[in-house]
Amino acid sequence: MENTRRMRPHYRAKTMAWRAAFFALMLCVCMCVFYVPVRAEYIGISDPTDVPEPEAKATYVLETTTGICIYGKNAEERLYPASTTKLMTALLIVEEGNLSDVVTFSAHAVNSIPYDSMHISIQPGEQLTLDQVLHAILIQSANEACMGAAEHIFGSVEAFVARMNERATELGAADTHFTNPHGLHDEQHYTTSRDLALIMQEVMKNETLRAVMSKATYTIPPTNKTDKPRYLTNSNRLIHQNGQYYNENIICGKTGFTTPAGNTLVTYGEVNGLSFIIVIMKAGQGKTFQSTSTLIDYFEKSLQIVTVANVFDYAAAVPSANGELVYLQPKEGFTLLSYRDDPMTDLRTEYSIPDMITEPVREGTPLGTISVYSGDRLVGKTEMVARADYGLEAPVVQTTGEISTTPVTTEAEVPRGGGMAQLFRFVLIAGGVVLACFVLYLVVAMISASRYRKRCKRIKNHLYIRERNGSGYDKL
Numbered sequence: 001m002e003n004t005r006r007m008r009p010h011y012r013a014k015t016m017a018w019r020a021a022f023f024a025l026m027l028c029v030c031m032c033v034f035y036v037p038v039r040a041e042y043i044g045i046s047d048p049t050d051v052p053e054p055e056a057k058a059t060y061v062l063e064t065t066t067g068i069c070i071y072g073k074n075a076e077e078r079l080y081p082a083s084t085t086k087l088m089t090a091l092l093i094v095e096e097g098n099l100s101d102v103v104t105f106s107a108h109a110v111n112s113i114p115y116d117s118m119h120i121s122i123q124p125g126e127q128l129t130l131d132q133v134l135h136a137i138l139i140q141s142a143n144e145a146c147m148g149a150a151e152h153i154f155g156s157v158e159a160f161v162a163r164m165n166e167r168a169t170e171l172g173a174a175d176t177h178f179t180n181p182h183g184l185h186d187e188q189h190y191t192t193s194r195d196l197a198l199i200m201q202e203v204m205k206n207e208t209l210r211a212v213m214s215k216a217t218y219t220i221p222p223t224n225k226t227d228k229p230r231y232l233t234n235s236n237r238l239i240h241q242n243g244q245y246y247n248e249n250i251i252c253g254k255t256g257f258t259t260p261a262g263n264t265l266v267t268y269g270e271v272n273g274l275s276f277i278i279v280i281m282k283a284g285q286g287k288t289f290q291s292t293s294t295l296i297d298y299f300e301k302s303l304q305i306v307t308v309a310n311v312f313d314y315a316a317a318v319p320s321a322n323g324e325l326v327y328l329q330p331k332e333g334f335t336l337l338s339y340r341d342d343p344m345t346d347l348r349t350e351y352s353i354p355d356m357i358t359e360p361v362r363e364g365t366p367l368g369t370i371s372v373y374s375g376d377r378l379v380g381k382t383e384m385v386a387r388a389d390y391g392l393e394a395p396v397v398q399t400t401g402e403i404s405t406t407p408v409t410t411e412a413e414v415p416r417g418g419g420m421a422q423l424f425r426f427v428l429i430a431g432g433v434v435l436a437c438f439v440l441y442l443v444v445a446m447i448s449a450s451r452y453r454k455r456c457k458r459i460k461n462h463l464y465i466r467e468r469n470g471s472g473y474d475k476l
Helices: 009-034 082-096 107-111 130-139 143-154 157-170 193-203 207-213 287-302 420-469
Strands: 042-044 056-063 068-073 102-104 127-129 217-220 230-233 250-258 262-271 274-283 303-307 316-319 325-330 335-339 342-344 347-352 366-374 377-386 408-410
Touching: 056 193, 056 287, 068 193, 068 377, 082 130, 082 143, 082 157, 082 193, 082 207, 082 250, 082 262, 102 130, 102 143, 107 143, 127 130, 130 143, 130 207, 130 217, 130 230, 143 157, 193 262, 193 274, 207 250, 250 287, 262 287, 274 287, 274 303, 287 303, 325 366
Parallel strands: 042 335
Antiparallel strands: 042 342, 056 068, 056 274, 102 127, 217 230, 250 262, 262 274, 303 335, 316 325, 325 377, 335 377, 347 366, 347 408, 366 377
16 A cells, blocks of 8 residues: 555545635735725716707806816807897896896987897886896896996996906806897807806806796886886796796796897706706707707706715825825815716816915815816816814915916825725625635535545446456555
8 A cells, every 4th residue: 555645535625615715704804904995986977979969059068066067069169149148237237236226218228229129118218127127138138128227337338348248257258258238249249158158157146137037927017108017028938837848947048049149048957956057059940948958858867966975085185384284175065977877987086286285274275176087077076175274373374385287187085984885885895705705615615526526436446446356455
């Protein structure tokens, strides 16, 4: 009998099984020790080309909660705004005027507009409150009302228009130039769909303007020049409940039309916690209402807003002059724009923040911005603010350091800790690893057992043959 000892198959199977189990246990222990929470995977967008394209020269769709442009077509092309000009006119009326004032219309204000343009037949010397004038401008699109308001607030139409252009520049509408307060055609009176969205975004911050534009009808009572009331009807068909184009998700908007401008519409709508500004310029008759309604319905089915539960998941550390680290984080309420049917698994961040903090900072001080991308698509952007006070033994200022002009692209710094979502994710991963190791154990055990049975059978056959040949067993 040979003196060589070999491990029997069933011992070898047990050893491999114990090794697999030990490996699984060690892997789980390592995950527990070195586990760092991962951001929740947000549900995102399908192919953006699925967005229904409006039949118009230019389109711009802005989601105001996140500040993200969802769709743009010829967004920087200069076009004529027609009566959507009145958005800026109305904004200046509420910012610079007193709505309880009485406006007395001059002959120039009444007679300087073409009679075949939009008006409510105001007469020279007629008196209306500025609030009534505002309703006439935004609901009936009355051109002489714009002229009277401009003269009343700034003394002249020219001064009012100059302020319109200043205000456009302040809002970032760099490709906009106004020559009048009503929007009747002028070669030098132009804007872009993007600029109109920026103006509308500012308009929507004013509750008075939002309320006025949301009205389907309005009545101006008799005045010093007429004993009959004026009944105004909003030209925005999307808000008329019994109309062909009514859409319950549309809050308000402003229409516009001249022959050179075509049909123009700026609309504000809300759905699924999202707020949309939709600008459509130079479209055919009826196409603005139809296209806007189609877009808002698409967004209702496709989009949702996701609020980041723990903004420190996107924190960044900036060195200070005294060697400390100053932690910056997005403002509370940071949201990401989510398309339902495409998980955003490839999230990355870009920070535009100071290279170093050189002066004291108070908690909440804005110190740059963060942009979050899914692939190449922007899904969230907001300010980065100081997480806590730093260096307050010195005088506090509101700005510190130089903001880097080159964005830093990185994965967001994620602190240890996390929430229930991260814990649940960890449990799922750990459970998956254990399950995989258990399956591996079963496979190894089954293979080893099969090999053991085959070897036993071969040994038995070999012994039987040798017994028949009388060769004995001493060589086994």
